Structures are given as C-alpha cells and as structure tokens.
Amino acid sequence: MIRTLDDLDAEGAAVGVRVDINSPVAPDGTLDDDSRLRAHVETLDELAARGARVAVLAHQGRPGGDDFTSLADHAERLSALLDAPVEYVDATFSAAARERVRSLADGSVLVLENTRFYSEEVMQFPPAEAASTHLVAGLAPVLDAYVNDAFAAAHRSQPSIVGFPEHLPGYAGRVMERELDALGDIASTPTPRVYCLGGAKVDDSIGVASTVLESGLADVVLTAGVVGNAFLHATGVDLGPESTRVLTDRAGDRLAQAEELLDTYGDRLHVPLDVAVERDGERVEVSVEDLPVPEPAMDVGSATVAAYGDVLANAGTGILNGPAGVFEEERFAVGTRGLFEGATAADYTIVGGGDTASAIRRLGLSGFDHVSTGGGAALAMLTGESLPAVEALR
Numbered sequence: 001m002i003r004t005l006d007d008l009d010a011e012g013a014a015v016g017v018r019v020d021i022n023s024p025v026a027p028d029g030t031l032d033d034d035s036r037l038r039a040h041v042e043t044l045d046e047l048a049a050r051g052a053r054v055a056v057l058a059h060q061g062r063p064g065g066d067d068f069t070s071l072a073d074h075a076e077r078l079s080a081l082l083d084a085p086v087e088y089v090d091a092t093f094s095a096a097a098r099e100r101v102r103s104l105a106d107g108s109v110l111v112l113e114n115t116r117f118y119s120e121e122v123m124q125f126p127p128a129e130a131a132s133t134h135l136v137a138g139l140a141p142v143l144d145a146y147v148n149d150a151f152a153a154a155h156r157s158q159p160s161i162v163g164f165p166e167h168l169p170g171y172a173g174r175v176m177e178r179e180l181d182a183l184g185d186i187a188s189t190p191t192p193r194v195y196c197l198g199g200a201k202v203d204d205s206i207g208v209a210s211t212v213l214e215s216g217l218a219d220v221v222l223t224a225g226v227v228g229n230a231f232l233h234a235t236g237v238d239l240g241p242e243s244t245r246v247l248t249d250r251a252g253d254r255l256a257q258a259e260e261l262l263d264t265y266g267d268r269l270h271v272p273l274d275v276a277v278e279r280d281g282e283r284v285e286v287s288v289e290d291l292p293v294p295e296p297a298m299d300v301g302s303a304t305v306a307a308y309g310d311v312l313a314n315a316g317t318g319i320l321n322g323p324a325g326v327f328e329e330e331r332f333a334v335g336t337r338g339l340f341e342g343a344t345a346a347d348y349t350i351v352g353g354g355d356t357a358s359a360i361r362r363l364g365l366s367g368f369d370h371v372s373t374g375g376g377a378a379l380a381m382l383t384g385e386s387l388p389a390v391e392a393l394r
C-alpha cells in the first residue's frame with residue numbers, strides 16, 4: 001500500500017518533493033522543452049496551496065554531458081508555471097540549503113540545486129545505504145515528509161529516490177500515482193498487446209523485446225527508428241555504411257541477441273519494409289529490396305507505416321516507446337506522426353519516453369489513453385519489473 005498526498009498532513013510541514021524535470025537543454029544552457037516541469041505543477045501547487053513548505057529535489061543530465069546544468073533556469077520556469085512563490089538556492093544539502101528550507105514560508109517552494117552535482121547521486125544503493133549518503137542524511141533532519149513524484153527516475157535506486165523514506169514518511173505525488181495506476185497492471189490490459197519500439201536506445205529496446213516476447217506480454221513487437229534499423233540489419237539486410245555505423249554504436253554488444261530473437265520469434269517480431277533518407281535536400285523513401293544506400297536511414301517509410309497501422313488497428317493494447325525517426329526535422333517526422341496517429345485505433349494506447357513526449361507535443365498528436373512522463377521507467381513497468389522508488393515508498 002502506497003500513501004498518496006491524500007494521506008499527508010501538509011499544513012506547515014517541510015516536504016521534500018523529488019520531481020523529474022530532466023529536460024532537453026539548448027546550446028545556450030536554457031531549457032528547450034518544459035513538458036516535464038508542467039507535469040509536476042499539480043503536485044507542487046497542491047502542496048503549496050495546502051500550506052506545505054516545499055523543497056524541490058531534482059536532477060538534470062549526467063556528469064560530462066552538455067545538459068548537465070544548474071537548476072536555476074528550471075526554477076525560473078517553475079516560477080512562471082506555479083501559483084506559489086518559487087525561490088532557488090545553488091546548494092542541495094549544505095548548511096546554506098538547510099537554512100533556506102528552515103526559513104521557508106508556508107505555501108512557498110524552494111528549488112534546490114541539481115542532486116547529481118554530488119557524486120553519490122549518480123551511484124545506486126540499497127535504500128538503507130542510500131539513507132546514510134551525505135545528501136539524504138544532511139537534508140532529512142530539516143524535512144517532515146518526503147514525496148516522490150519523479151516517476152521518470154523511479155527505475156534508479158539513487159539516494160534522493162530511495163533514501164528518504166528510511167528517515168521520513170513517504171508519499172507518492174500525483175504524477176507518480178497516475179503513472180502507477182496506468183502502468184501498474186499491464187498484464188491485465190486488453191489483448192492482443194502490440195509493443196512498438198522506436199527511438200535510439202537500441203540496447204535497452206532489444207532487452208525489452210526479449211522480455212516481452214518471452215513472457216508473452218507482447219503478442220507482436222513492431223520496430224522503428226534506430227531500433228528498427230538494428231533489427232533490419234539483424235535480418236541480414238545491409239542498410240549502407242552510415243546507418244550501420246549508427247545502429248552498431250547504439251546496439252552495444254546486443255546485435256547477436258537481436259538475431260536470436262528474430263530466429264525464435266520471427267513471426268511476432270516485425271521489421272521496417274522501407275526507410276526514408278535525405279537526397280538532394282528531399283525526403284526519399286527506399287524499400288528494403290533497394291538497400292543499401294549511402295545516406296543514413298532517418299525514418300521509416302510509408303509502406304511500414306501502413307503495415308504497422310494495420311497491426312495496431314487490430315490491437316487491444318498498443319504500447320509505443322520512442323519516435324520512428326528523426327522527428328526533430330519535419331521531413332523525418334512523417335513516420336512518427338503516421339505511426340502514433342495509427343496507434344490511436346487500438347482499443348487502449350499507452351505511449352512513453354522523454355523524447356516521445358516531446359514529439360507528441362511538437363507534432364500536436366493526441367488521442368492516447370496514457371502519455372507516460374517516463375521512458376526507461378515506463379518500459380521497466382511495461383516489462384513487468386518492480387521499480388526501486390515504488391518499493392521504497394511501500
């Protein structure tokens with residue numbers, strides 16, 4: 001049984017709220033997309049309106065990445081989005097941070113600095129060890145309660161995700177609650193169940209395909225994006241040097257597993273029939289029989305969209321993760337648009353993923369039963385795994 005905000009006595013309480021506002025960042029360091037911030041408005045405004053003193057904990061990027069930035073801009077955006085007053089401090093658990101939390105007024109929000117500026121936060125620990133990390137042990141004494149709304153990071157056993165409930169009463173925020181309701185019992189959703197795996201996390205998606213095909217959770221797996229190119233390659237098709245380089249880089253050492261999956265589940269595991277490339281500045285579709293080509297495959301073609309659309313139209317549940325192509329460029333958004341529009345014909349449609357959510361917003365797509373804020377976390381649930389964040393709240 002997980003407690004929710006309905007069980008929390010918020011008035012005057014100092015509440016640490018872990019959110020996932022990890023977002024695309026522009027080259028000048030400002031936020032490129034605020035979908036994930038918008039998702040947490042309900043939880044944060046509700047707590048503030050009920051008189052809590054809200055300390056926001058969040059990460060942005062990973063050490064070494066271009067998007068590993070401070071949360072100053074996130075705080076400014078939150079200030080525009082929330083009804084409550086929002087402050088920011090460039091510290092997470094130091095004396096300065098603790099003092100700011102102690103002096104927070106009822107009904108106001110303080111954004112603490114990027115948790116991953118501290119090395120322990122990029123490691124994973126069992127909850128009892130996470131509880132004695134510097135971040136958790138330092139901050140817990142100034143908090144009365146902990147709320148986890150960071151569904152998109154719920155598959156990470158990191159200190160700010162699993163450590164606090166060892167010290168404090170823990171509650172699920174509204175995002176977490178909704179996600180667990182929608183994704184918590186995938187095995188009882190209508191069948192046939194069709195998973196469509198796109199995007200660029202080829203190694204993860206090969207693992208997902210393997211799990212859902214073997215467990216029977218998936219009746220059919222459709223593949224698109226770089227994932228589709230990788231499975232196409234695994235059937236023995238030569239896509240050309242550029243596509244092969246990208247898919248090989250992204251597959252890690254899992255390409256052999258893709259071949260095994262095709263041998264075992266060939267009839268339930270579908271690969272693209274055509275791809276789209278850029279030639280003389282135009283989108284050109286190339287059917288699989290006409291491969292290889294020198295240009296990289298940037299999208300699936302219209303024959304694939306039509307064939308996958310037929311499968312999805314007959315699905316009880318359609319589960320889509322990852323765009324079908326480089327949707328950031330309009331001419332390669334065609335496959336993503338077609339496939340996601342087609343998926344709404346399934347009786348019940350779930351879509352998930354950080355870039356997927358951006359694509360849905362950018363392309364103005366709608367009609368899904370559930371749009372998950374999580375990519376990896378949603379896929380973990382959709383393969384029947386339990387999530388460390390959820391276990392910690394239990």
Ligand SMILES: Nc1ncnc2c1ncn2[C@@H]1O[C@H](COP(=O)(O)OP(=O)(O)O)[C@@H](O)[C@H]1O
Nearest residue numbers: 199200201225226298325326353354355356375
């Ligand atoms: N054929 C392709 N070639 C190169 N990149 C692709 C291709 N198809 C999709 N992508 C890229 O995949 C990225 C999203 O993948 P991923 O991070 O796995 O999705 P999500 O965050 O939704 O789980 C996008 O930036 C998109 O441009």
Ligand SMILES: O=C(OP(=O)(O)O)[C@H](O)COP(=O)(O)O
Nearest residue numbers: 022152153353354374375376377
């Ligand atoms: O963006 C996230 O995950 P996602 O790309 O799977 O949606 C989360 O913020 C987790 O980030 P991480 O994968 O760096 O631990």
